[in-house]
Amino acid sequence: MQYSPDQDREDFTLALDPRMPVAPASLEETGLEFSFMLRLAAKCATEQDTVTPSHLAARMKLPKVLVNLLIKELVKLAFLEARGLAGEDVRSDIRYALSMKGLEYAHTALRQSQYIGPAPVSLDAFCRQIKLQSIHDERVTYTRLIESLEGLVLSQSLIEKLGPAMNSGLSILLYGPPGNGKTSIAERTSRLFRQTIWVPYAIEVGSHVISFYDEAVHQPAAEGTEKPYPKMDQRWIQCRRPVIKTGGELTLDLLDLTFNQGSTVYEAPMHLKASGGVFIIDDFGRQQVAPQALINRWIVPLERGYDFLTLHTGKKFKVPFDELVVFSTNIAPKELSDEAGLRRLKYKIYVNNPSREEYIRIFDAYARTVALEIDYDELNLFYDRKYNFQLPASCYHPKYLIDFIGAYCEFNAMPKIASLEMLERAWEGVFTLD
Numbered sequence: 001m002q003y004s005p006d007q008d009r010e011d012f013t014l015a016l017d018p019r020m021p022v023a024p025a026s027l028e029e030t031g032l033e034f035s036f037m038l039r040l041a042a043k044c045a046t047e048q049d050t051v052t053p054s055h056l057a058a059r060m061k062l063p064k065v066l067v068n069l070l071i072k073e074l075v076k077l078a079f080l081e082a083r084g085l086a087g088e089d090v091r092s093d094i095r096y097a098l099s100m101k102g103l104e105y106a107h108t109a110l111r112q113s114q115y116i117g118p119a120p121v122s123l124d125a126f127c128r129q130i131k132l133q134s135i136h137d138e139r140v141t142y143t144r145l146i147e148s149l150e151g152l153v154l155s156q157s158l159i160e161k162l163g164p165a166m167n168s169g170l171s172i173l174l175y176g177p178p179g180n181g182k183t184s185i186a187e188r189t190s191r192l193f194r195q196t197i198w199v200p201y202a203i204e205v206g207s208h209v210i211s212f213y214d215e216a217v218h219q220p221a222a223e224g225t226e227k228p229y230p231k232m233d234q235r236w237i238q239c240r241r242p243v244i245k246t247g248g249e250l251t252l253d254l255l256d257l258t259f260n261q262g263s264t265v266y267e268a269p270m271h272l273k274a275s276g277g278v279f280i281i282d283d284f285g286r287q288q289v290a291p292q293a294l295i296n297r298w299i300v301p302l303e304r305g306y307d308f309l310t311l312h313t314g315k316k317f318k319v320p321f322d323e324l325v326v327f328s329t330n331i332a333p334k335e336l337s338d339e340a341g342l343r344r345l346k347y348k349i350y351v352n353n354p355s356r357e358e359y360i361r362i363f364d365a366y367a368r369t370v371a372l373e374i375d376y377d378e379l380n381l382f383y384d385r386k387y388n389f390q391l392p393a394s395c396y397h398p399k400y401l402i403d404f405i406g407a408y409c410e411f412n413a414m415p416k417i418a419s420l421e422m423l424e425r426a427w428e429g430v431f432t433l434d
Contacts, residue, residue, distance in 0.1 A: 019132045021125070021198055021233040023063050027070075030062070031122030034073075036207055039109035041070045042079060043116045045098050046106050052086050052093035061118035061201065061234035071096060079105050114263040115209040118235050120202035123317060130320040133197040133276050135241065140167040140192055148191035152181055153362045153395070158351065165347035166192060171302050171325040173284075173342075176351035178330040179396035185351070186326040189278045190243040196221040197276040198236040203268070205317055210257065210266040213237055214273055217244050242277035244270050248286045252297055259312045269309070271301075274323045284329040285336050295341040298325070302344045353392040356383060363398035367418065370406055378420035386427065401426040 024030045030037065037060075044059045045051050053071055057064040074080040079102030083095040098106060121129075145163050154162075165172045166189065174182040199218050203210040221238045232238075246254070258267040271279050285291045301307040301321035310316050333342055342348070354362060360379065367374050387393045402418065404426035409416045 016229060019129075019198070020229070020238075021121075021129060021236045023231055023233045024066065027066055030066070030119060031125050032119060032204055033207070036204065037070055037119060038073060039106075039112070040116075040119060041067070041074060042098065042102060042106040043109050045080065045096070046103070046110070047116065050083050050095040050097045052095055054093050059117070074102065077105075078102070113207075113209055113265060115202070115211075115265045118201035120204035120209050121200040121233075121235050123203060123205050123319075126200060126203050127320050129198055129200075129236070130275050130322050133195070134169070134322050135193065135276055135278075135324055136169040136322070138169075138193055138195050138241075144192060144194070148188045149185070151365075152184055152188070153354065153358050153365065154181070154185075155352075155355070155358065158349070161347075161349050165349060166324065168346060169322075169324050170346040171344065172327065172347045172349060173333065173345040174326065174328045174349050174351055175333055176330065177353055177392070177394065179394040180351050180353060181395050182328040182330075182351050183280075183282050186278075186280045186282070186328050187243065187245065189280075189324065189326070190240075193241040193277070195241065196238050197241055199239045199242075200236050202235075205311065206313075206315060208264075208266060208311055210268050212268045212273065214268075217242050217270075217273055242274050243280065244274040244277070245280040245282055246270060247282040248288075250281060250287050250294070251289055252293065255297055257309050257311065266311070271321075271323070271325075272307075272309070272319060275320065276322055278324045278326060280326045280328065282328045284327040285331040291331075291336040292338070292341060295337045295344065299341075299344055302346075354395050356380075356387075356393070358395075359383065359387075359393045359398065362395055363402070363418075366399050366402055370402060371416065372402055372406060373415070373417040375417065375419050379418060379423065382420055382423040382427075400430045404429050 027034060027037065040060060041056060044056055047059070048055070053064050053067050056071070057067040060067060071080060075082070075096070078099055080096045081099050081102075083097050085092040086095050140163065142163060145159065145166065149159070149162075162185065174185060176182065199213050201211075201213045203212055218237065218239045219242070221240055255269050255271055257269060260267065281294075284294075287294065302325065305321050306318050307321045308316050308318055327345060329336065333348065336342070360376075360383075363379065364374065383393070401423060405418055405422045406416055408414075408422070408425065408429075
């Protein structure tokens with residue numbers, strides 16, 4: 001029995017999004033071995049006393065007509081037994097239960113891999129899909145960049161450098177003094193890209209399952225109550241482009257597959273989960289591993305657009321590396337890596353301390369959010385007293401000062417005003433004197 005899709009299948013897909021993965025029309029189109037799918041169906045059948053084709057189709061995220069083919073084979077092998085209709089209507093699904101022979105088969109399959117869930121996609125299908133939805137295909141405009149940076153006070157010259165860098169979809173090094181918004185700029189990329197992409201629940205490589213979809217980092221484009229497109233391959237979830245941030249906890253081990261000995265299921269590394277999106281390495285140079293070692297690990301992915309991962313069996317396989325990588329650091333670049341390593345970081349953008357005008361704008365913007373009055377003459381006098389070449393202004397200073405003034409005034413039942421006296425008191429309470 002062969003599944004024949006409706007004649008409008010192609011037109012329907014193109015009317016939505018030509019990048020959308022279409023439901024497989026045959027067992028062969030799943031890209032998975034028939035024996036692999038039989039084992040997965042048997043394992044899914046262990047979750048309930050009886051199952052129906054509809055239940056298995058929903059659990060495995062496969063078309064019901066294909067699941068019926070798997071059930072037919074499992075019945076033929078005497079692994080499944082029919083247990084009557086699921087309802088009184090003669091059109092109801094038939095209920096099935098694992099036989100003793102089927103339970104033994106399912107438990108053997110579970111010992112090989114405890115993965116139970118949506119049928120994974122093949123590695124080839126994953127690579128094709130990443131190419132179709134490449135971040136390089138989305139163009140960033142000046143207007144969209146300004147909208148994404150709303151609320152940040154940045155110089156025009158910095159914005160003009162950020163635009164081409166963000167639009168490149170390659171790699172960026174944001175460096176400069178601490179507290180001037182490098183991390184905030186990097187995180188705002190979540191607002192910058194508007195296209196959605198398709199993320200698989202899992203990937204199959206040589207009968208091994210790699211768990212991919214991660215609720216902590218992948219944000220579905222549709223609400224949970226919305227029904228998916230009927231002809232979309234349900235093994236994929238339509239999501240917003242991911243933005244994944246890591247910091248001092250990053251190690252070389254986290255950039256490779258994680259193998260769970262108990263479940264014998266792999267977890268995709270964080271940079272692979274960021275495919276089609278943005279991967280932020282914050283506080284670069286503060287990791288336990290040397291920054292040069294991290295850059296060396298990234299040389300091939302950054303240069304050639306692909307990476308190699310290794311199964312616990314020793315088998316290596318190639319995966320696409322398609323993402324905007326943003327390094328953020330307050331360490332001088334020459335202390336992070338040699339020239340050969342820095343050359344792999346395509347855009348290097350210095351995020352400087354704010355000018356007086358920018359400092360006042362930051363102070364004013366945050367003061368408005370907390371209903372704090374400002375004596376601008378005294379604020380300018382305070383600026384002249386505190387900031388010079390030895391102690392430059394920083395973007396985070398206004399918030400710290402305002403928060404102190406607000407807390408102090410509330411505690412003492414005083415009007416919240418940023419006077420010179422209150423600014424001096426806040427300075428002594430927030431910043432160290434040496």
